[in-house]
Amino acid sequence: MSLLDELKEKISGLNKKIVFPEGDDIRIIEAASRLADENLIHPVLLGDPAEIKQSAGDFNLSNVEIVDINNYPEKDFEEMLDALEERRNGKNTREQLAEWLKDANYFGTMLVYMDKADGMVSGAAHATGDTVRPALQIIKTQEGMRRISGSFLMQKGDTRYIFADCAINIELDAKGMVEIAKQSVITAKQFNIDPKVAFLSFSTKGSAKGDMVTKVQEAAAMAKDELDVPSDGELQFDAALIPEVANKKAPSSEVAGQANVFVFPELQSGNIGYKIAQRLGGFEAFGPLLQGLAKPVSDLSRGCVAEDVYNVAIINAIQSL
Structure with a gap:
Protein backbone atom coordinates (compact mmCIF):
# COMPACT_ATOMS: atom_id res chain seq x y z
CA MET A 1 0.00 0.00 0.00
CA SER A 2 1.36 3.43 -0.95
CA LEU A 3 1.80 6.21 1.60
CA LEU A 4 -1.10 8.14 0.13
CA ASP A 5 -3.36 5.09 0.27
CA GLU A 6 -2.44 4.62 3.95
CA LEU A 7 -3.31 8.22 4.73
CA LYS A 8 -6.56 8.09 2.78
CA GLU A 9 -7.59 4.97 4.67
CA LYS A 10 -6.99 6.81 7.98
CA ILE A 11 -9.26 9.76 7.16
CA SER A 12 -11.88 8.13 4.95
CA GLY A 13 -15.37 8.78 6.28
CA LEU A 14 -14.21 11.00 9.17
CA ASN A 15 -15.66 14.05 7.41
CA LYS A 16 -12.77 16.31 8.41
CA LYS A 17 -13.68 19.87 7.44
CA ILE A 18 -10.80 21.58 5.61
CA VAL A 19 -11.13 25.21 4.54
CA PHE A 20 -9.61 26.59 1.33
CA PRO A 21 -9.42 30.43 1.31
CA GLU A 22 -8.60 30.48 -2.43
CA GLY A 23 -11.91 28.91 -3.35
CA ASP A 24 -12.13 30.43 -6.82
CA ASP A 25 -8.81 28.93 -8.00
CA ILE A 26 -9.46 26.14 -10.49
CA ARG A 27 -6.72 23.97 -8.93
CA ILE A 28 -8.48 24.23 -5.57
CA ILE A 29 -11.87 23.54 -7.15
CA GLU A 30 -10.62 20.43 -8.94
CA ALA A 31 -8.96 19.03 -5.81
CA ALA A 32 -11.95 19.83 -3.59
CA SER A 33 -14.32 18.11 -6.00
CA ARG A 34 -12.20 14.97 -6.01
CA LEU A 35 -11.73 14.95 -2.24
CA ALA A 36 -15.47 15.26 -1.68
CA ASP A 37 -16.35 12.66 -4.32
CA GLU A 38 -13.96 10.19 -2.67
CA ASN A 39 -15.46 10.90 0.79
CA LEU A 40 -12.04 11.86 2.15
CA ILE A 41 -12.77 15.31 3.58
CA HIS A 42 -15.53 17.92 3.74
CA PRO A 43 -14.08 20.80 1.68
CA VAL A 44 -15.07 24.40 2.46
CA LEU A 45 -14.31 26.87 -0.33
CA LEU A 46 -14.26 30.58 0.49
CA GLY A 47 -15.44 32.89 -2.28
CA ASP A 48 -18.36 34.03 -4.38
CA PRO A 49 -20.63 30.99 -4.94
CA ALA A 50 -21.72 32.05 -8.43
CA GLU A 51 -18.14 32.64 -9.59
CA ILE A 52 -16.90 29.37 -8.10
CA LYS A 53 -19.69 27.34 -9.70
CA GLN A 54 -19.10 29.02 -13.04
CA SER A 55 -15.36 28.30 -12.84
CA ALA A 56 -16.00 24.69 -11.83
CA GLY A 57 -17.35 23.66 -15.21
CA ASP A 58 -17.81 19.89 -15.14
CA PHE A 59 -16.29 19.43 -11.67
CA ASN A 60 -18.90 18.19 -9.19
CA LEU A 61 -19.41 20.57 -6.26
CA SER A 62 -22.58 19.01 -4.86
CA ASN A 63 -20.70 17.79 -1.76
CA VAL A 64 -18.51 20.88 -1.44
CA GLU A 65 -19.47 23.69 0.95
CA ILE A 66 -19.04 27.25 -0.33
CA VAL A 67 -18.90 30.18 2.10
CA ASP A 68 -19.21 33.75 0.82
CA ILE A 69 -17.29 35.84 3.33
CA ASN A 70 -18.85 39.03 1.94
CA ASN A 71 -22.35 37.73 2.74
CA TYR A 72 -21.65 35.87 5.97
CA PRO A 73 -24.58 35.97 8.44
CA GLU A 74 -24.22 39.08 10.61
CA LYS A 75 -24.68 37.18 13.87
CA ASP A 76 -21.96 34.69 12.93
CA PHE A 77 -19.63 37.48 11.77
CA GLU A 78 -20.04 39.34 15.06
CA GLU A 79 -19.35 36.13 16.96
CA MET A 80 -16.17 35.66 14.92
CA LEU A 81 -15.16 39.27 15.46
CA ASP A 82 -15.72 38.94 19.22
CA ALA A 83 -13.49 35.86 19.31
CA LEU A 84 -10.78 37.57 17.28
CA GLU A 85 -10.90 40.68 19.47
CA GLU A 86 -10.51 38.55 22.58
CA ARG A 87 -7.65 36.61 21.00
CA ARG A 88 -5.76 39.77 20.02
CA ASN A 89 -6.22 41.12 23.56
CA GLY A 90 -6.25 44.84 22.77
CA LYS A 91 -3.47 44.81 20.17
CA ASN A 92 -5.86 46.00 17.44
CA THR A 93 -9.08 48.02 17.30
CA ARG A 94 -12.34 46.27 16.49
CA GLU A 95 -12.46 48.19 13.21
CA GLN A 96 -9.01 46.92 12.23
CA LEU A 97 -10.00 43.35 13.04
CA ALA A 98 -13.17 43.66 10.98
CA GLU A 99 -10.93 44.61 8.05
CA TRP A 100 -8.77 41.55 8.72
CA LEU A 101 -11.81 39.33 8.33
CA LYS A 102 -12.37 40.63 4.81
CA ASP A 103 -9.17 38.74 3.94
CA ALA A 104 -9.98 35.10 3.17
CA ASN A 105 -6.82 33.82 4.89
CA TYR A 106 -7.76 35.54 8.15
CA PHE A 107 -11.37 34.42 7.81
CA GLY A 108 -10.32 30.82 7.15
CA THR A 109 -7.88 30.89 10.05
CA MET A 110 -10.68 32.02 12.36
CA LEU A 111 -12.88 29.13 11.21
CA VAL A 112 -10.09 26.77 12.30
CA TYR A 113 -9.45 28.65 15.57
CA MET A 114 -13.16 28.53 16.45
CA ASP A 115 -13.34 24.79 15.63
CA LYS A 116 -15.69 25.43 12.70
CA ALA A 117 -13.08 23.75 10.51
CA ASP A 118 -10.42 21.15 11.30
CA GLY A 119 -7.64 22.63 9.18
CA MET A 120 -6.77 25.10 6.44
CA VAL A 121 -4.91 24.81 3.13
CA SER A 122 -3.78 27.99 1.35
CA GLY A 123 -0.91 29.42 -0.70
CA ALA A 124 -1.85 28.48 -4.28
CA ALA A 125 -2.11 32.17 -5.11
CA HIS A 126 -0.48 33.77 -2.05
CA ALA A 127 3.01 34.06 -0.60
CA THR A 128 3.90 31.89 2.40
CA GLY A 129 3.68 34.89 4.74
CA ASP A 130 0.04 35.46 3.78
CA THR A 131 -0.76 31.95 5.01
CA VAL A 132 1.55 31.77 8.02
CA ARG A 133 1.00 35.26 9.46
CA PRO A 134 -2.70 34.81 10.36
CA ALA A 135 -1.92 31.38 11.80
CA LEU A 136 0.77 32.78 14.09
CA GLN A 137 -1.37 35.75 15.14
CA ILE A 138 -4.51 33.74 15.85
CA ILE A 139 -3.92 30.00 16.19
CA LYS A 140 -0.41 30.46 17.59
CA THR A 141 2.07 27.75 18.53
CA GLN A 142 1.50 24.57 20.50
CA GLU A 143 1.96 24.85 24.25
CA GLY A 144 5.65 24.89 25.10
CA MET A 145 6.74 25.80 21.56
CA ARG A 146 8.40 29.11 20.70
CA ARG A 147 8.39 28.73 16.94
CA ILE A 148 6.99 26.83 13.99
CA PHE A 286 5.56 16.10 0.52
CA GLY A 287 5.51 19.55 2.08
CA PRO A 288 6.39 21.89 3.50
CA LEU A 289 4.45 20.50 6.45
CA LEU A 290 4.01 23.32 8.95
CA GLN A 291 4.89 22.05 12.43
CA GLY A 292 4.37 23.54 15.86
CA LEU A 293 1.01 25.26 15.31
CA ALA A 294 -1.79 24.50 17.75
CA LYS A 295 -4.04 23.57 14.81
CA PRO A 296 -3.12 22.46 11.28
CA VAL A 297 -2.49 25.03 8.55
CA SER A 298 -0.79 23.98 5.30
CA ASP A 299 1.05 26.19 2.83
CA LEU A 300 0.91 25.37 -0.89
CA SER A 301 3.42 26.40 -3.51
CA ARG A 302 2.14 28.97 -5.98
CA GLY A 303 3.37 26.60 -8.69
CA CYS A 304 1.20 23.75 -7.41
CA VAL A 305 -1.15 21.66 -9.52
CA ALA A 306 -4.48 20.15 -8.46
CA GLU A 307 -2.76 16.88 -7.50
CA ASP A 308 -0.54 18.78 -5.04
CA VAL A 309 -3.58 20.43 -3.47
CA TYR A 310 -5.24 17.02 -3.16
CA ASN A 311 -2.19 15.52 -1.44
CA VAL A 312 -1.63 18.46 0.93
CA ALA A 313 -5.29 18.48 1.96
CA ILE A 314 -5.05 14.80 2.89
CA ILE A 315 -1.93 15.49 4.96
CA ASN A 316 -3.65 18.47 6.61
CA ALA A 317 -6.53 16.20 7.61
CA ILE A 318 -4.03 13.69 9.04
CA GLN A 319 -2.44 16.46 11.12
CA SER A 320 -5.85 17.23 12.62
CA LEU A 321 -6.31 13.71 14.02
Missing part, protein backbone atom coordinates in the same frame (compact mmCIF):
# COMPACT_ATOMS: atom_id res chain seq x y z
CA SER A 149 8.99 24.98 11.36
CA GLY A 150 8.54 23.40 7.97
CA SER A 151 9.39 19.75 7.38
CA PHE A 152 9.27 17.59 4.29
CA LEU A 153 8.19 13.98 4.20
CA MET A 154 10.59 12.35 1.75
CA GLN A 155 9.44 9.07 0.21
CA LYS A 156 10.89 6.63 -2.31
CA GLY A 157 9.26 3.21 -2.47
CA ASP A 158 8.87 1.99 1.11
CA THR A 159 11.55 4.36 2.43
CA ARG A 160 10.39 7.44 4.36
CA TYR A 161 12.34 10.23 6.00
CA ILE A 162 11.53 13.54 7.66
CA PHE A 163 13.77 16.53 6.80
CA ALA A 164 13.51 19.74 8.88
CA ASP A 165 13.65 22.71 8.96
CA CYS A 166 13.45 23.26 5.21
CA ALA A 167 11.07 26.21 4.99
CA ILE A 168 10.77 28.65 7.90
CA ASN A 169 13.68 29.43 10.27
CA ILE A 170 16.68 31.03 8.56
CA GLU A 171 18.97 30.75 11.60
CA LEU A 172 18.74 28.39 14.57
CA ASP A 173 20.38 28.08 17.95
CA ALA A 174 20.73 24.78 19.80
CA LYS A 175 17.38 25.19 21.56
CA GLY A 176 15.72 25.86 18.23
CA MET A 177 17.15 22.66 16.76
CA VAL A 178 15.77 20.66 19.68
CA GLU A 179 12.37 22.29 19.34
CA ILE A 180 12.26 21.41 15.64
CA ALA A 181 13.31 17.86 16.52
CA LYS A 182 10.33 17.59 18.90
CA GLN A 183 7.97 18.83 16.21
CA SER A 184 9.48 16.47 13.64
CA VAL A 185 9.04 13.48 15.94
CA ILE A 186 5.31 14.23 16.12
CA THR A 187 5.18 14.50 12.33
CA ALA A 188 7.11 11.26 11.87
CA LYS A 189 4.68 9.34 14.07
CA GLN A 190 1.73 10.69 12.06
CA PHE A 191 3.22 8.96 9.02
CA ASN A 192 3.98 5.66 10.76
CA ILE A 193 7.72 6.36 11.07
CA ASP A 194 9.43 5.09 14.23
CA PRO A 195 11.59 8.18 14.86
CA LYS A 196 15.37 8.07 15.15
CA VAL A 197 16.66 11.63 15.15
CA ALA A 198 19.99 12.78 13.74
CA PHE A 199 21.30 16.31 14.38
CA LEU A 200 23.28 17.04 11.23
CA SER A 201 26.60 18.80 10.80
CA PHE A 202 29.69 18.77 8.58
CA SER A 203 31.36 17.06 11.54
CA THR A 204 30.85 13.64 13.14
CA LYS A 205 31.62 13.22 16.83
CA GLY A 206 34.23 15.97 17.01
CA SER A 207 35.94 15.39 13.66
CA ALA A 208 35.84 19.17 13.12
CA LYS A 209 35.77 22.18 15.43
CA GLY A 210 34.02 25.54 15.43
CA ASP A 211 30.94 27.40 16.59
CA MET A 212 28.65 25.69 14.06
CA VAL A 213 29.76 22.27 15.30
CA THR A 214 29.41 23.28 18.95
CA LYS A 215 25.82 24.40 18.35
CA VAL A 216 24.85 20.98 16.98
CA GLN A 217 26.68 19.20 19.80
CA GLU A 218 24.75 21.27 22.35
CA ALA A 219 21.46 20.47 20.61
CA ALA A 220 22.23 16.76 20.64
CA ALA A 221 23.10 16.89 24.35
CA MET A 222 19.87 18.73 25.23
CA ALA A 223 17.84 16.29 23.16
CA LYS A 224 18.97 13.36 25.29
CA ASP A 225 16.92 14.85 28.15
CA GLU A 226 14.05 16.32 26.14
CA LEU A 227 13.20 13.72 23.50
CA ASP A 228 11.53 10.39 24.25
CA VAL A 229 12.97 8.73 21.13
CA PRO A 230 16.56 7.82 20.13
CA SER A 231 18.61 10.81 18.99
CA ASP A 232 22.26 11.63 18.39
CA GLY A 233 24.64 14.20 16.97
CA GLU A 234 26.62 15.78 15.71
CA LEU A 235 26.53 13.51 12.64
CA GLN A 236 27.39 13.98 9.00
CA PHE A 237 24.61 12.90 6.70
CA ASP A 238 26.40 9.77 5.48
CA ALA A 239 27.17 8.70 9.04
CA ALA A 240 23.54 9.23 10.01
CA LEU A 241 22.19 7.23 7.07
CA ILE A 242 24.65 4.53 5.95
CA PRO A 243 25.44 1.67 8.40
CA GLU A 244 28.89 1.01 6.92
CA VAL A 245 29.89 4.65 7.35
CA ALA A 246 28.36 4.78 10.83
CA ASN A 247 30.42 1.76 11.92
CA LYS A 248 33.59 3.69 11.10
CA LYS A 249 32.65 7.21 12.17
CA ALA A 250 30.26 6.66 15.10
CA PRO A 251 30.39 2.99 16.14
CA SER A 252 28.82 3.57 19.57
CA SER A 253 25.85 5.62 18.33
CA GLU A 254 22.34 4.18 18.68
CA VAL A 255 21.14 6.34 15.79
CA ALA A 256 23.99 6.55 13.28
CA GLY A 257 23.37 4.42 10.22
CA GLN A 258 19.63 4.16 10.85
CA ALA A 259 18.34 7.72 11.28
CA ASN A 260 15.04 8.65 9.64
CA VAL A 261 14.43 12.14 11.07
CA PHE A 262 17.11 14.58 9.97
CA VAL A 263 17.39 17.95 11.73
CA PHE A 264 19.48 20.42 9.74
CA PRO A 265 21.50 23.16 11.48
CA GLU A 266 19.81 26.02 9.58
CA LEU A 267 17.39 26.69 6.75
CA GLN A 268 19.97 27.00 3.99
CA SER A 269 21.28 23.46 4.35
CA GLY A 270 17.81 22.02 4.96
CA ASN A 271 16.28 23.58 1.87
CA ILE A 272 19.23 22.57 -0.31
CA GLY A 273 19.23 19.07 1.17
CA TYR A 274 15.61 18.21 0.45
CA LYS A 275 15.89 19.53 -3.11
CA ILE A 276 18.98 17.39 -3.77
CA ALA A 277 17.16 14.31 -2.46
CA GLN A 278 14.16 15.18 -4.61
CA ARG A 279 15.92 16.08 -7.86
CA LEU A 280 18.95 13.78 -7.82
CA GLY A 281 17.80 11.06 -5.46
CA GLY A 282 14.36 10.57 -6.96
CA PHE A 283 12.53 11.06 -3.67
CA GLU A 284 9.01 12.42 -3.64
CA ALA A 285 8.81 15.47 -1.37
Whole structure:
Protein backbone atom coordinates (compact mmCIF):
# COMPACT_ATOMS: atom_id res chain seq x y z
CA MET A 1 0.00 0.00 0.00
CA SER A 2 1.36 3.43 -0.95
CA LEU A 3 1.80 6.21 1.60
CA LEU A 4 -1.10 8.14 0.13
CA ASP A 5 -3.36 5.09 0.27
CA GLU A 6 -2.44 4.62 3.95
CA LEU A 7 -3.31 8.22 4.73
CA LYS A 8 -6.56 8.09 2.78
CA GLU A 9 -7.59 4.97 4.67
CA LYS A 10 -6.99 6.81 7.98
CA ILE A 11 -9.26 9.76 7.16
CA SER A 12 -11.88 8.13 4.95
CA GLY A 13 -15.37 8.78 6.28
CA LEU A 14 -14.21 11.00 9.17
CA ASN A 15 -15.66 14.05 7.41
CA LYS A 16 -12.77 16.31 8.41
CA LYS A 17 -13.68 19.87 7.44
CA ILE A 18 -10.80 21.58 5.61
CA VAL A 19 -11.13 25.21 4.54
CA PHE A 20 -9.61 26.59 1.33
CA PRO A 21 -9.42 30.43 1.31
CA GLU A 22 -8.60 30.48 -2.43
CA GLY A 23 -11.91 28.91 -3.35
CA ASP A 24 -12.13 30.43 -6.82
CA ASP A 25 -8.81 28.93 -8.00
CA ILE A 26 -9.46 26.14 -10.49
CA ARG A 27 -6.72 23.97 -8.93
CA ILE A 28 -8.48 24.23 -5.57
CA ILE A 29 -11.87 23.54 -7.15
CA GLU A 30 -10.62 20.43 -8.94
CA ALA A 31 -8.96 19.03 -5.81
CA ALA A 32 -11.95 19.83 -3.59
CA SER A 33 -14.32 18.11 -6.00
CA ARG A 34 -12.20 14.97 -6.01
CA LEU A 35 -11.73 14.95 -2.24
CA ALA A 36 -15.47 15.26 -1.68
CA ASP A 37 -16.35 12.66 -4.32
CA GLU A 38 -13.96 10.19 -2.67
CA ASN A 39 -15.46 10.90 0.79
CA LEU A 40 -12.04 11.86 2.15
CA ILE A 41 -12.77 15.31 3.58
CA HIS A 42 -15.53 17.92 3.74
CA PRO A 43 -14.08 20.80 1.68
CA VAL A 44 -15.07 24.40 2.46
CA LEU A 45 -14.31 26.87 -0.33
CA LEU A 46 -14.26 30.58 0.49
CA GLY A 47 -15.44 32.89 -2.28
CA ASP A 48 -18.36 34.03 -4.38
CA PRO A 49 -20.63 30.99 -4.94
CA ALA A 50 -21.72 32.05 -8.43
CA GLU A 51 -18.14 32.64 -9.59
CA ILE A 52 -16.90 29.37 -8.10
CA LYS A 53 -19.69 27.34 -9.70
CA GLN A 54 -19.10 29.02 -13.04
CA SER A 55 -15.36 28.30 -12.84
CA ALA A 56 -16.00 24.69 -11.83
CA GLY A 57 -17.35 23.66 -15.21
CA ASP A 58 -17.81 19.89 -15.14
CA PHE A 59 -16.29 19.43 -11.67
CA ASN A 60 -18.90 18.19 -9.19
CA LEU A 61 -19.41 20.57 -6.26
CA SER A 62 -22.58 19.01 -4.86
CA ASN A 63 -20.70 17.79 -1.76
CA VAL A 64 -18.51 20.88 -1.44
CA GLU A 65 -19.47 23.69 0.95
CA ILE A 66 -19.04 27.25 -0.33
CA VAL A 67 -18.90 30.18 2.10
CA ASP A 68 -19.21 33.75 0.82
CA ILE A 69 -17.29 35.84 3.33
CA ASN A 70 -18.85 39.03 1.94
CA ASN A 71 -22.35 37.73 2.74
CA TYR A 72 -21.65 35.87 5.97
CA PRO A 73 -24.58 35.97 8.44
CA GLU A 74 -24.22 39.08 10.61
CA LYS A 75 -24.68 37.18 13.87
CA ASP A 76 -21.96 34.69 12.93
CA PHE A 77 -19.63 37.48 11.77
CA GLU A 78 -20.04 39.34 15.06
CA GLU A 79 -19.35 36.13 16.96
CA MET A 80 -16.17 35.66 14.92
CA LEU A 81 -15.16 39.27 15.46
CA ASP A 82 -15.72 38.94 19.22
CA ALA A 83 -13.49 35.86 19.31
CA LEU A 84 -10.78 37.57 17.28
CA GLU A 85 -10.90 40.68 19.47
CA GLU A 86 -10.51 38.55 22.58
CA ARG A 87 -7.65 36.61 21.00
CA ARG A 88 -5.76 39.77 20.02
CA ASN A 89 -6.22 41.12 23.56
CA GLY A 90 -6.25 44.84 22.77
CA LYS A 91 -3.47 44.81 20.17
CA ASN A 92 -5.86 46.00 17.44
CA THR A 93 -9.08 48.02 17.30
CA ARG A 94 -12.34 46.27 16.49
CA GLU A 95 -12.46 48.19 13.21
CA GLN A 96 -9.01 46.92 12.23
CA LEU A 97 -10.00 43.35 13.04
CA ALA A 98 -13.17 43.66 10.98
CA GLU A 99 -10.93 44.61 8.05
CA TRP A 100 -8.77 41.55 8.72
CA LEU A 101 -11.81 39.33 8.33
CA LYS A 102 -12.37 40.63 4.81
CA ASP A 103 -9.17 38.74 3.94
CA ALA A 104 -9.98 35.10 3.17
CA ASN A 105 -6.82 33.82 4.89
CA TYR A 106 -7.76 35.54 8.15
CA PHE A 107 -11.37 34.42 7.81
CA GLY A 108 -10.32 30.82 7.15
CA THR A 109 -7.88 30.89 10.05
CA MET A 110 -10.68 32.02 12.36
CA LEU A 111 -12.88 29.13 11.21
CA VAL A 112 -10.09 26.77 12.30
CA TYR A 113 -9.45 28.65 15.57
CA MET A 114 -13.16 28.53 16.45
CA ASP A 115 -13.34 24.79 15.63
CA LYS A 116 -15.69 25.43 12.70
CA ALA A 117 -13.08 23.75 10.51
CA ASP A 118 -10.42 21.15 11.30
CA GLY A 119 -7.64 22.63 9.18
CA MET A 120 -6.77 25.10 6.44
CA VAL A 121 -4.91 24.81 3.13
CA SER A 122 -3.78 27.99 1.35
CA GLY A 123 -0.91 29.42 -0.70
CA ALA A 124 -1.85 28.48 -4.28
CA ALA A 125 -2.11 32.17 -5.11
CA HIS A 126 -0.48 33.77 -2.05
CA ALA A 127 3.01 34.06 -0.60
CA THR A 128 3.90 31.89 2.40
CA GLY A 129 3.68 34.89 4.74
CA ASP A 130 0.04 35.46 3.78
CA THR A 131 -0.76 31.95 5.01
CA VAL A 132 1.55 31.77 8.02
CA ARG A 133 1.00 35.26 9.46
CA PRO A 134 -2.70 34.81 10.36
CA ALA A 135 -1.92 31.38 11.80
CA LEU A 136 0.77 32.78 14.09
CA GLN A 137 -1.37 35.75 15.14
CA ILE A 138 -4.51 33.74 15.85
CA ILE A 139 -3.92 30.00 16.19
CA LYS A 140 -0.41 30.46 17.59
CA THR A 141 2.07 27.75 18.53
CA GLN A 142 1.50 24.57 20.50
CA GLU A 143 1.96 24.85 24.25
CA GLY A 144 5.65 24.89 25.10
CA MET A 145 6.74 25.80 21.56
CA ARG A 146 8.40 29.11 20.70
CA ARG A 147 8.39 28.73 16.94
CA ILE A 148 6.99 26.83 13.99
CA SER A 149 8.99 24.98 11.36
CA GLY A 150 8.54 23.40 7.97
CA SER A 151 9.39 19.75 7.38
CA PHE A 152 9.27 17.59 4.29
CA LEU A 153 8.19 13.98 4.20
CA MET A 154 10.59 12.35 1.75
CA GLN A 155 9.44 9.07 0.21
CA LYS A 156 10.89 6.63 -2.31
CA GLY A 157 9.26 3.21 -2.47
CA ASP A 158 8.87 1.99 1.11
CA THR A 159 11.55 4.36 2.43
CA ARG A 160 10.39 7.44 4.36
CA TYR A 161 12.34 10.23 6.00
CA ILE A 162 11.53 13.54 7.66
CA PHE A 163 13.77 16.53 6.80
CA ALA A 164 13.51 19.74 8.88
CA ASP A 165 13.65 22.71 8.96
CA CYS A 166 13.45 23.26 5.21
CA ALA A 167 11.07 26.21 4.99
CA ILE A 168 10.77 28.65 7.90
CA ASN A 169 13.68 29.43 10.27
CA ILE A 170 16.68 31.03 8.56
CA GLU A 171 18.97 30.75 11.60
CA LEU A 172 18.74 28.39 14.57
CA ASP A 173 20.38 28.08 17.95
CA ALA A 174 20.73 24.78 19.80
CA LYS A 175 17.38 25.19 21.56
CA GLY A 176 15.72 25.86 18.23
CA MET A 177 17.15 22.66 16.76
CA VAL A 178 15.77 20.66 19.68
CA GLU A 179 12.37 22.29 19.34
CA ILE A 180 12.26 21.41 15.64
CA ALA A 181 13.31 17.86 16.52
CA LYS A 182 10.33 17.59 18.90
CA GLN A 183 7.97 18.83 16.21
CA SER A 184 9.48 16.47 13.64
CA VAL A 185 9.04 13.48 15.94
CA ILE A 186 5.31 14.23 16.12
CA THR A 187 5.18 14.50 12.33
CA ALA A 188 7.11 11.26 11.87
CA LYS A 189 4.68 9.34 14.07
CA GLN A 190 1.73 10.69 12.06
CA PHE A 191 3.22 8.96 9.02
CA ASN A 192 3.98 5.66 10.76
CA ILE A 193 7.72 6.36 11.07
CA ASP A 194 9.43 5.09 14.23
CA PRO A 195 11.59 8.18 14.86
CA LYS A 196 15.37 8.07 15.15
CA VAL A 197 16.66 11.63 15.15
CA ALA A 198 19.99 12.78 13.74
CA PHE A 199 21.30 16.31 14.38
CA LEU A 200 23.28 17.04 11.23
CA SER A 201 26.60 18.80 10.80
CA PHE A 202 29.69 18.77 8.58
CA SER A 203 31.36 17.06 11.54
CA THR A 204 30.85 13.64 13.14
CA LYS A 205 31.62 13.22 16.83
CA GLY A 206 34.23 15.97 17.01
CA SER A 207 35.94 15.39 13.66
CA ALA A 208 35.84 19.17 13.12
CA LYS A 209 35.77 22.18 15.43
CA GLY A 210 34.02 25.54 15.43
CA ASP A 211 30.94 27.40 16.59
CA MET A 212 28.65 25.69 14.06
CA VAL A 213 29.76 22.27 15.30
CA THR A 214 29.41 23.28 18.95
CA LYS A 215 25.82 24.40 18.35
CA VAL A 216 24.85 20.98 16.98
CA GLN A 217 26.68 19.20 19.80
CA GLU A 218 24.75 21.27 22.35
CA ALA A 219 21.46 20.47 20.61
CA ALA A 220 22.23 16.76 20.64
CA ALA A 221 23.10 16.89 24.35
CA MET A 222 19.87 18.73 25.23
CA ALA A 223 17.84 16.29 23.16
CA LYS A 224 18.97 13.36 25.29
CA ASP A 225 16.92 14.85 28.15
CA GLU A 226 14.05 16.32 26.14
CA LEU A 227 13.20 13.72 23.50
CA ASP A 228 11.53 10.39 24.25
CA VAL A 229 12.97 8.73 21.13
CA PRO A 230 16.56 7.82 20.13
CA SER A 231 18.61 10.81 18.99
CA ASP A 232 22.26 11.63 18.39
CA GLY A 233 24.64 14.20 16.97
CA GLU A 234 26.62 15.78 15.71
CA LEU A 235 26.53 13.51 12.64
CA GLN A 236 27.39 13.98 9.00
CA PHE A 237 24.61 12.90 6.70
CA ASP A 238 26.40 9.77 5.48
CA ALA A 239 27.17 8.70 9.04
CA ALA A 240 23.54 9.23 10.01
CA LEU A 241 22.19 7.23 7.07
CA ILE A 242 24.65 4.53 5.95
CA PRO A 243 25.44 1.67 8.40
CA GLU A 244 28.89 1.01 6.92
CA VAL A 245 29.89 4.65 7.35
CA ALA A 246 28.36 4.78 10.83
CA ASN A 247 30.42 1.76 11.92
CA LYS A 248 33.59 3.69 11.10
CA LYS A 249 32.65 7.21 12.17
CA ALA A 250 30.26 6.66 15.10
CA PRO A 251 30.39 2.99 16.14
CA SER A 252 28.82 3.57 19.57
CA SER A 253 25.85 5.62 18.33
CA GLU A 254 22.34 4.18 18.68
CA VAL A 255 21.14 6.34 15.79
CA ALA A 256 23.99 6.55 13.28
CA GLY A 257 23.37 4.42 10.22
CA GLN A 258 19.63 4.16 10.85
CA ALA A 259 18.34 7.72 11.28
CA ASN A 260 15.04 8.65 9.64
CA VAL A 261 14.43 12.14 11.07
CA PHE A 262 17.11 14.58 9.97
CA VAL A 263 17.39 17.95 11.73
CA PHE A 264 19.48 20.42 9.74
CA PRO A 265 21.50 23.16 11.48
CA GLU A 266 19.81 26.02 9.58
CA LEU A 267 17.39 26.69 6.75
CA GLN A 268 19.97 27.00 3.99
CA SER A 269 21.28 23.46 4.35
CA GLY A 270 17.81 22.02 4.96
CA ASN A 271 16.28 23.58 1.87
CA ILE A 272 19.23 22.57 -0.31
CA GLY A 273 19.23 19.07 1.17
CA TYR A 274 15.61 18.21 0.45
CA LYS A 275 15.89 19.53 -3.11
CA ILE A 276 18.98 17.39 -3.77
CA ALA A 277 17.16 14.31 -2.46
CA GLN A 278 14.16 15.18 -4.61
CA ARG A 279 15.92 16.08 -7.86
CA LEU A 280 18.95 13.78 -7.82
CA GLY A 281 17.80 11.06 -5.46
CA GLY A 282 14.36 10.57 -6.96
CA PHE A 283 12.53 11.06 -3.67
CA GLU A 284 9.01 12.42 -3.64
CA ALA A 285 8.81 15.47 -1.37
CA PHE A 286 5.56 16.10 0.52
CA GLY A 287 5.51 19.55 2.08
CA PRO A 288 6.39 21.89 3.50
CA LEU A 289 4.45 20.50 6.45
CA LEU A 290 4.01 23.32 8.95
CA GLN A 291 4.89 22.05 12.43
CA GLY A 292 4.37 23.54 15.86
CA LEU A 293 1.01 25.26 15.31
CA ALA A 294 -1.79 24.50 17.75
CA LYS A 295 -4.04 23.57 14.81
CA PRO A 296 -3.12 22.46 11.28
CA VAL A 297 -2.49 25.03 8.55
CA SER A 298 -0.79 23.98 5.30
CA ASP A 299 1.05 26.19 2.83
CA LEU A 300 0.91 25.37 -0.89
CA SER A 301 3.42 26.40 -3.51
CA ARG A 302 2.14 28.97 -5.98
CA GLY A 303 3.37 26.60 -8.69
CA CYS A 304 1.20 23.75 -7.41
CA VAL A 305 -1.15 21.66 -9.52
CA ALA A 306 -4.48 20.15 -8.46
CA GLU A 307 -2.76 16.88 -7.50
CA ASP A 308 -0.54 18.78 -5.04
CA VAL A 309 -3.58 20.43 -3.47
CA TYR A 310 -5.24 17.02 -3.16
CA ASN A 311 -2.19 15.52 -1.44
CA VAL A 312 -1.63 18.46 0.93
CA ALA A 313 -5.29 18.48 1.96
CA ILE A 314 -5.05 14.80 2.89
CA ILE A 315 -1.93 15.49 4.96
CA ASN A 316 -3.65 18.47 6.61
CA ALA A 317 -6.53 16.20 7.61
CA ILE A 318 -4.03 13.69 9.04
CA GLN A 319 -2.44 16.46 11.12
CA SER A 320 -5.85 17.23 12.62
CA LEU A 321 -6.31 13.71 14.02
